[in-house]
Amino acid sequence: GAVVSQHPSRVICKSGTSVKIECRSLDFQATTMFWYRQFPKQSLMLMATSNEGSKATYEQGVEKDKFLINHASLTLSTLTVTSAHPEDSSFYICSAKGLIHNSPLHFGNGTRLTVT
Amino acid sequence: AQTVTQSQPEMSVQEAETVTLSCTYDTSESDYYLFWYKQPPSRQMILVIRQEAYKQQNATENRFSVNFQKAAKSFSLKISDSQLGDAAMYFCAYRTSMEYGNKLVFGAGTILRVKS
Numbered sequence: 001g002a003v004v005s006q007h008p009s010r011v012i013c014k015s016g017t018s019v020k021i022e023c024r025s026l027d028f029q030a031t032t033m034f035w036y037r038q039f040p041k042q043s044l045m046l047m048a049t050s051n052e053g054s055k056a057t058y059e060q061g062v063e064k065d066k067f068l069i070n071h072a073s074l075t076l077s078t079l080t081v082t083s084a085h086p087e088d089s090s091f092y093i094c095s096a097k098g099l100i101h102n103s104p105l106h107f108g109n110g111t112r113l114t115v116t
Numbered sequence: 117a118q119t120v121t122q123s124q125p126e127m128s129v130q131e132a133e134t135v136t137l138s139c140t141y142d143t144s145e146s147d148y149y150l151f152w153y154k155q156p157p158s159r160q161m162i163l164v165i166r167q168e169a170y171k172q173q174n175a176t177e178n179r180f181s182v183n184f185q186k187a188a189k190s191f192s193l194k195i196s197d198s199q200l201g202d203a204a205m206y207f208c209a210y211r212t213s214m215e216y217g218n219k220l221v222f223g224a225g226t227i228l229r230v231k232s
Contacts, residue, residue: 032218038159043207043222091159097218105211105220107161 003027004096006108013084013115021079021111023094030096033077034105035069038091050077084115118143118210122223129198130231136183137193137226139208145169147213150184151220152193156204164206167191169213195228203230 003026013019023033032051036044048064050056050071058064066088068080077096081088093110097103119142129135141150152164167175167184174182179199183192195202208223 034219041205041225041227043224044161044220046219046221049219093159093161095161095220104163104166105218110159112159 004030004094004106004108006094006111008111009109010112011114013113015085015115016083018080018082019084019113021081021092021094021113023077023079023096023108025075025096025098025106028096028098028106029074030077031074031099032097033071034095034097035067035077035079036093036095038093038110040091044093047079081113084113086115089113089115118145118148118212118221120208120210120221120223122208122226124226125224126227126229128229128231129195129202131198131200133198134194134196135198135228137195137206137208137228139191139193139223141189141191141208141210143189143210143212145212145214149211149213150182150191151209151211152180152182152191153207153209153222154202154204155207155225161207165193198230200230200232203228
């Protein structure tokens with residue numbers, strides 16, 4: 001079945017530094033990738049939608065300059081948390097959708113970010 | 117905008133028994149998709165079952181089945197013969213069938229505990 005690889009699975013960084021999270025579709029081409037944030041025992045909150053070759057669409061309340069999303073190819077999207085602060089500590093999950101209309105979404109395993 | 121409501125923050129079930137998780141949603145669309153996802157402690161999102169709104173027949177996948185009531189905008193998940201491995205957080209999700217709207221809208225989630 002379709003696999004989405006998300007890397008790293010865990011990262012600890014110091015306040016003020018930037019962290020990049022990668023989301024790769026391993027065996028299919030993903031026209032659209034979604035980035036979610038999840039706090040403990042809470043639901044997934046959509047942060048942004050990225051389409052290959054175009055600017056990401058951010059949800060209301062999500063700072064686009066803080067959470068930089070790049071979708072440069074049909075198999076890779078990256079989320080960069082810039083100038084990270086402790087309040088950015090969270091679980092980030094990506095999902096990817098294939099080329100065919102209404103193809104299913106496939107999720108990565110998530111990244112646990114801790115900012116100290 | 118579509119919304120998904122899961123009114124049960126936590127549920128418990130005895131092993132081998134049956135449990136039903138509730139989900140209601142709000143939409144003005146007539147064609148859409150509904151999903152149940154399972155998120156075990158590993159945080160991996162696992163698709164449990166999917167229902168197309170235009171299908172009257174309720175979807176089933178082995179021990180998992182849904183009760184889809186379109187007029188009532190209700191989409192409950194029934195787990196039969198519960199197993200210890202079913203313990204997880206369960207999310208109900210909505211997705212429009214329109215081509216531009218691929219994102220999933222999640223409910224708040226229900227934590228399912230399975231007692232041995």
